[in-house]
Amino acid sequence: MNEKKQDDLIQFMKEGIKDMYEYKCEKQPKFGCLYIVTFSKKGVYDIIVNLFGTIGAYFTLGKTEDYDDQHKVAYEITVTDYGLDLSKYI
Known part of the structure; x- marks a missing residue:
């Protein structure tokens, strides 16, 4: 995925989930992907079902226990x- 996509x-996600829960999003231009971490199960389902289902995204999902001092679990989406x-909608 190129940097424009x-x-x-990122902009589509900002408009689509509007601070409903905490998440981090990082571009990975070297690998041609976007890395997203969310800290709630509801956040994962909202992102995957509502956003990624709409745009036909190809992604992988992982889960990390004891992510950091604040978060006991993190869900990682690549x-x-x-x-x-998406340029028509943002």
């Missing part, structure tokens, strides 16, 4: 590509 997806042209 990564930027578009998006490698998606089908919908």
